[in-house]
């Protein structure tokens with residue numbers, strides 16, 4: 672099973688429908704998110720949300736999830752970022768064809784992104800589509816586009832992608848997909864009656880360096896960090912701690928500058 676996951680990931684650039692938690696647990700985490708939203712407003716695309724809320728930190732450090740990450744990037748694991756990506760029912764919000772690593776400023780692809788479904792992510796609710804094997808040739812040219820409904824910060828888009836080659840990455844609540852930073856992927860609007868809620872979790876191997884900014888940060892969640900390239904983020908201990916929220920806002924702004932700056 673172990674070698675099987677890694678070789679499938681290496682071959683196609685992603686894994687899909689990996690069971691991580693059961694639907695009841697997914698619903699419990701969704702309910703926490705919705706309680707926070709009721710008090711603080713929308714939580715879509717808030718970076719490093721695990722430094723403000725304990726629920727995403729708990730999810731990002733689940734041993735069964737880290738066991739898969741370990742197979743993909745090795746035993747030493749930094750938690751770099753977590754972000755809820757939410758599409759409300761019957762909205763135009765979408766994500767254009769892109770590769771994650773393009774604007775992150777990292778010097779290495781020793782990295783993996785997880786998308787953990789907290790509600791059904793079906794074709795109708797706007798799940799991701801991925802192009803198998805597209806990670807093999809590294810970075811492709813991205814164009815900045817203006818589209819208020821594109822979730823991506825700069826509307827970054829790879830043009831000319833043959834959508835006929837894509838795989839629909841549908842997930843039930845509690846399942847996750849895993850994708851490489853050069854895998855081409857996109858997602859379409861949510862035409863279903865429910866919200867589509869995913870927790871995007873980015874992990875890196877400590878060997879990775881940030882080239883765009885001196886002081887980037889992460890949390891060692893397994894193994895050892897023999898490099899010290901990243902300062903240490905503080906994980907949230909609860910979901911409603913005011914000081915933690917203030918810290919998260921400043922981390923959010925910093926990371927938004929890094930990931931939205933396409934120079």
Ligand SMILES: O=C(O)CCC(=O)C(=O)O
Pocket residue numbers: 756765766771784785786797798799856857858859869871
């Ligand atoms: O949530 C989506 O629709 C897109 C997510 C995405 O692009 C990612 O997780 O890298």
